[in-house]
Amino acid sequence: MSDSKINIDRLFHALGDPTRRAMLDRLSQGPVSVSALAAPLGITLTAVAQHLQILEECGLARTEKLGRVRTCRIESAGFNALEQWIRNHRTLWERRLDRLGAFLAEEDEA
Amino acid sequence: MSDSKINIDRLFHALGDPTRRAMLDRLSQGPVSVSALAAPLGITLTAVAQHLQILEECGLARTEKLGRVRTCRIESAGFNALEQWIRNHRTLWERRLDRLGAFLAEEDEA
DNA sequence: AAAATACTGAAGTATTCACTTGACTATTTC
DNA sequence: GAAATAGTCAAGTGAATACTTCAGTATTTT
Numbered sequence: 001m002s003d004s005k006i007n008i009d010r011l012f013h014a015l016g017d018p019t020r021r022a023m024l025d026r027l028s029q030g031p032v033s034v035s036a037l038a039a040p041l042g043i044t045l046t047a048v049a050q051h052l053q054i055l056e057e058c059g060l061a062r063t064e065k066l067g068r069v070r071t072c073r074i075e076s077a078g079f080n081a082l083e084q085w086i087r088n089h090r091t092l093w094e095r096r097l098d099r100l101g102a103f104l105a106e107e108d109e110a
Numbered sequence: 111m112s113d114s115k116i117n118i119d120r121l122f123h124a125l126g127d128p129t130r131r132a133m134l135d136r137l138s139q140g141p142v143s144v145s146a147l148a149a150p151l152g153i154t155l156t157a158v159a160q161h162l163q164i165l166e167e168c169g170l171a172r173t174e175k176l177g178r179v180r181t182c183r184i185e186s187a188g189f190n191a192l193e194q195w196i197r198n199h200r201t202l203w204e205r206r207l208d209r210l211g212a213f214l215a216e217e218d219e220a
Numbered sequence: 221a222a223a224a225t226a227c228t229g230a231a232g233t234a235t236t237c238a239c240t241t242g243a244c245t246a247t248t249t250c
Numbered sequence: 251g252a253a254a255t256a257g258t259c260a261a262g263t264g265a266a267t268a269c270t271t272c273a274g275t276a277t278t279t280t
Contacts, residue, residue: 016120016122017119017237019238021118034257044240045258046240049258050238050239067246067247079200079203086196090189127267144227155227156228177277177278178275178277179227
């Protein structure tokens with residue numbers, strides 16, 4: 001999954017779910033099997049597999065099956081895409097917020 | 111809306127919708143009325159008002175009604191909360207991704 | 221005062237979402 | 251080779267989501 005192919009809609013949607021964020025936190029400590037990932041979550045294996053697919057689709061995770069075990073890891077592409085989006089928008093927004101701040105300061109003076 | 115009260119679930123969810131992101135882009139150029147905000151979007155005023163409420167709820171926008179016109183602006187709280195989340199997680203994830211990189215490099219050597 | 225403007229509120233609808241169940245397929249382990 | 255393990259597939263369910271329409275309610279404008 002290359003950084004540029006990532007759909008920002010799906011990326012934000014993926015990160016909007018607490019279960020998926022919990023999965024990412026777990027993955028940030030090292031690779032795990034699907035079962036190990038599911039264990040603390042209190043939902044079925046199937047549900048976890050579905051979440052995993054969503055995380056893979058937007059470059060937040062990567063999995064690989066060896067024998068009967070699928071190993072899951074975090075991937076940087078999604079995270080990079082998010083940071084890219086923020087960089088692109090911060091400039092735009094900050095400029096506006098600065099102008100807003102200046103405007104309010106002027107109002108206070110008057 | 112103070113930065114700390116923002117629900118990260120709702121924040122990501124809010125940003126996951128392209129219409130809402132378009133609204134934010136418009137707002138980053140300056141304050142507008144609800145009608146002006148709705149005009150280029152091709153959806154009803156009602157729908158825009160609903161999106162606005164979501165943006166307000168997670169500190170991405172702020173509105174104020176004077177007479178019959180409601181004026182909308184971007185707010186920094188939501189954006190700050192997003193950056194905070196990223197800062198908190200980048201450290202965690204990067205550490206992992208670094209270890210992953212090192213591991214793969216070792217594998218290449220072997 | 222009448223007409224136009226700028227929303228607001230309540231209710232409905234189609235789609236998507238998170239999740240489940242239950243049957244199934246590979247792969248190990250014993 | 252039988253039993254356990256690890257995951258997969260297809261189908262279904264209830265709740266949430268992004269809309270819509272239609273009937274208001276304030277405010278301006280003329």
